[in-house]
Amino acid sequence: MTEREIKKTVKKLSPIDVYMLLPRTNCKECGEVNCMSFAAKLVNREVSLEECPPILKKEHENAYRKLQEILSPVIKEITIGTEEHAVKIGGKLVLYRHEFTYHNPVALAFDVTDEMPLHPRFSEEEAIVDRVKKVENFVYNYIGRDLKLDMIAVRSTSNDPATFKSAVENVAKVTSLPLILCALDPNVMEAGLIAVQDRRPLIYAATKDNWSNMAELALMYDCPLTIFAPNDLDLLRSLSKTMIEYGVEDLVLDPGTFPDEGLSDTVNNFTMVRRNACKGGDDLLGFPLIGAPITVWFGKEDSKEMLAWEEAFLASILTSRYADVLIMHSLDGWVQLPTTIWKFNIYTDPRKPVAVEPELKTFGKPDEMSPVMLTTNYALTYFTVESDLKKFGGNYYLIVADTEGISVESAVAGRYLTAESIAEAVKKSGIAEKTKHKYLIIPGMAARLSGETEDELKSVGLPGWRVIVGSRDSSGIAKLLDEKWPPKEEEEE
Amino acid sequence: MGEEEKEKKADTGLAGLLEVLGLDGEKEVELEDVELSANELILLPSFLASAALKTVAPPVPRAPPKVKPSTILEASFTPFLQEYPGQIREVKLGATKSEGGSRGKTITIGGATTPAFYLFENTPRHPPVIAVDTFDMKVPLPKAIRTQVEEVWEDTAAWAKMAVEKWEVDMLTVHLLSTDPLIEDKPPAEAAKTVEEVLQAVDVPLIIGGCGDPKKDAEVFTKVAEVAEGEKVLLSSLTLDMDEAGVLEGVAKAAGKHGQLVLGFTALDLNRAKELNRKLYEYVPEGNIIMDLTTAALGYGLEYSFTIHERARMSALMGDKELQHPVLAGTTNAWAAREAWMKLGPDWEPRSLRGPLWETLTALTLLLAGVDLFMMMHPDAIRNTKKTIHRLMTRGNAKPDKIANWVMQGYRRI
Numbered sequence: 003m004t005e006r007e008i009k010k011t012v013k014k015l016s017p018i019d020v021y022m023l024l025p026r027t028n029c030k031e032c033g034e035v036n037c038m039s040f041a042a043k044l045v046n047r048e049v050s051l052e053e054c055p056p057i058l059k060k061e062h063e064n065a066y067r068k069l070q071e072i073l074s075p076v077i078k079e080i081t082i083g084t085e086e087h088a089v090k091i092g093g094k095l096v097l098y099r100h101e102f103t104y105h106n107p108v109a110l111a112f113d114v115t116d117e118m119p120l121h122p123r124f125s126e127e128e129a130i131v132d133r134v135k136k137v138e139n140f141v142y143n144y145i146g147r148d149l150k151l152d153m154i155a156v157r158s159t160s161n162d163p164a165t166f167k168s169a170v171e172n173v174a175k176v177t178s179l180p181l182i183l184c185a186l187d188p189n190v191m192e193a194g195l196i197a198v199q200d201r202r203p204l205i206y207a208a209t210k211d212n213w214s215n216m217a218e219l220a221l222m223y224d225c226p227l228t229i230f231a232p233n234d235l236d237l238l239r240s241l242s243k244t245m246i247e248y249g250v251e252d253l254v255l256d257p258g259t260f261p262d263e264g265l266s267d268t269v270n271n272f273t274m275v276r277r278n279a280c281k282g283g284d285d286l287l288g289f290p291l292i293g294a295p296i297t298v299w300f301g302k303e304d305s306k307e308m309l310a311w312e313e314a315f316l317a318s319i320l321t322s323r324y325a326d327v328l329i330m331h332s333l334d335g336w337v338q339l340p341t342t343i344w345k346f347n348i349y350t351d352p353r354k355p356v357a358v359e360p361e362l363k364t365f366g367k368p369d370e371m372s373p374v375m376l377t378t379n380y381a382l383t384y385f386t387v388e389s390d391l392k393k394f395g396g397n398y399y400l401i402v403a404d405t406e407g408i409s410v411e412s413a414v415a416g417r418y419l420t421a422e423s424i425a426e427a428v429k430k431s432g433i434a435e436k437t438k439h440k441y442l443i444i445p446g447m448a449a450r451l452s453g454e455t456e457d458e459l460k461s462v463g464l465p466g467w468r469v470i471v472g473s474r475d476s477s478g479i480a481k482l483l484d485e486k487w488p489p490k491e492e493e494e495e
Numbered sequence: 496m497g498e499e500e501k502e503k504k505a506d507t508g509l510a511g512l513l514e515v516l517g518l519d520g521e522k523e524v525e526l527e528d529v530e531l532s533a534n535e536l537i538l539l540p541s542f543l544a545s546a547a548l549k550t551v552a553p554p555v556p557r558a559p560p561k562v563k564p565s566t567i568l569e570a571s572f573t574p575f576l577q578e579y580p581g582q583i584r585e586v587k588l589g590a591t592k593s594e595g596g597s598r599g600k601t602i603t604i605g606g607a608t609t610p611a612f613y614l615f616e617n618t619p620r621h622p623p624v625i626a627v628d629t630f631d632m633k634v635p636l637p638k639a640i641r642t643q644v645e646e647v648w649e650d651t652a653a654w655a656k657m658a659v660e661k662w663e664v665d666m667l668t669v670h671l672l673s674t675d676p677l678i679e680d681k682p683p684a685e686a687a688k689t690v691e692e693v694l695q696a697v698d699v700p701l702i703i704g705g706c707g708d709p710k711k712d713a714e715v716f717t718k719v720a721e722v723a724e725g726e727k728v729l730l731s732s733l734t735l736d737m738d739e740a741g742v743l744e745g746v747a748k749a750a751g752k753h754g755q756l757v758l759g760f761t762a763l764d765l766n767r768a769k770e771l772n773r774k775l776y777e778y779v780p781e782g783n784i785i786m787d788l789t790t791a792a793l794g795y796g797l798e799y800s801f802t803i804h805e806r807a808r809m810s811a812l813m814g815d816k817e818l819q820h821p822v823l824a825g826t827t828n829a830w831a832a833r834e835a836w837m838k839l840g841p842d843w844e845p846r847s848l849r850g851p852l853w854e855t856l857t858a859l860t861l862l863l864a865g866v867d868l869f870m871m872m873h874p875d876a877i878r879n880t881k882k883t884i885h886r887l888m889t890r891g892n893a894k895p896d897k898i899a900n901w902v903m904q905g906y907r908r909i
Contacts, residue, residue: 099805
């Protein structure tokens, strides 16, 4: 029986199994109340084993090794880059997201070539420094978090060692982002590696033709190594075995990303490789997968927009189907926006509830004249509104109505948000005792409930309350308040 | 290398010999001139190894020292295959003249025996299908869509005709939004008339959407079921709210009696989906039921939808009969995400691409999770999703030569 076979899958691993190997002294050095509670958190991957100081002592050496083994992920975690500039890939525990949270979001790498100029010589020309800066400067604020891009892939299109070396040097000078060096000629690869000896780049790639030289380079420069075996899983697995035997332990697998008609093979290969590792206990395939949506750009006559579309499809599909790194070309905002958002979404904890607590929330320091707004308790709706209100600054009350975790539009259509339920939520919030005014701002998507809601408010004992229809999207709240707050009637009274 | 390991190594004759020669794995690399070809490098120690083994090596049951391979070590790949005791039911949408309806053709969905597009396990029975959304009144639509339908959006039949002919879709949804008591409150008879008009204008299978009010929808669907007798239209949707309002039995019975299909809608909750199906089984044949497990937009909860669909499909394949129904995704919901339509500044333009891409990616994600039937809106999103479905249906078209050297490919001046 191999070690992998006896390793329990995440679901089967119980806190008791882990607890039995811990020191069981309940010393609290880890910050938990006792060893059992630490064990439970270990199983949930909420803490790391090294947070238990006693387990690192000599007398627990064997237990420590065993724990490392039973807690180690089926997909090896590989580090590209060094220290604070490193990116970790792989480390996956499961095949399906509903089994356990996916770890280490797919790293997004963008290419420059060694034949690109440093700066553009004519408008629209792609140049090394410009592209690197674009990658570094990309940011999108999504429900209060900054989404960013991760890496630079330097490709040798010249296939000339000196040219590649100089390009890699130039990239390294302008960015501290982790790097992927792409060249299939070992001499060219080595020239690049020499330029960034202290950066631990990912080598792309070992093939059936250059594998032994690439393996030597990976050992010599202590870098993770990609195995590229397009549409040949026998070769992929054989090369993996060969590399491990050779002493190269940090591997990344590329079964090939085929655009267009090859999509089905691409998806099936990625799926088969990951499934063999997760469900079949196949150690040789227990490594991160790299996808190359960038392949859509070569050998076709389509327009730039069309190719960027295709690249976005591939990136999204491979993000869902197990890629741990993606090499892409398009830096267009409209391509990277859905790519980075889906990356963020699919790596969230699936146990995180869809709904937030229905209650009265406050922003800033609201007083008796601050606006009162209402939204639903769907997590994404709430976080969107929350992030907008924080962005605007100012003082507000926000009543979060219980719609069983459904967004405004669907809740109105499906009667989860009705005049009755709004009135009920307003009453329950106790807002009437906190404000002098009697105005409720409801979402624009719930506009058609406004008349009825005023009647319902009256019937639950809140006479005189008026409804203001807000914007259809919470990004419009600032403008709405500028125009409508404080309400005119209030001033006239 | 730990102390213990070093000791082990010194024990074995071979390792000791190699160490003395400066040829153990790690040192060798530092010593050798990288100009040498790798084969020469590796042959040396492996030759020595075999010589050493013959003379000195005792048969110690310890891990052998690493000898660098000189050829690729064969390790063939066998896909891990799973047995799935369950299968998704097949559902036939629409009925031709000979089957008692008036559609030009019927469409069958479902029948899955593996997770979506696991072609290495089995070929999908039926490709997923797209139905285009139309409405029986002017509705607020994002600009990218509005410009496509403006000319026809006050005439439901004309809208339907344009969608089917111009966009080449396989199915059509008519949302009877005007029946909403809070909008126009159109009576069921009038809604049924709209359905009859559309049935005459186009010959594709239809989905009939309600307004969301459980009582009103039940009345409207009951009437539609009657006038569309035998057409096998899909009523979208029947809900547990209808049950709470006491109207589910009536509308489900009408659907069963007139041979219509029903869509059971629940909000991201498989237990409720099963509960609803159990109620529907009393009145509607099992092969006439499709599930809507809720579709959230990319950036607006798509991950919840993705995971609930993966879970549902896996449970169904593993034998949960109450989940063995094809699933529908209201992908037009993608436009609820502000990133699909909002002005975000010049860095994120053009919106004319961003919006349709948003809808497409929402569809593709759920496609991979097992969705059989999509409700969609933008013609570019429909076209691209269709193209992707087509590509995912057959294997063996990869051209390794084309990408073998992608690393060196330059860009065409565009």
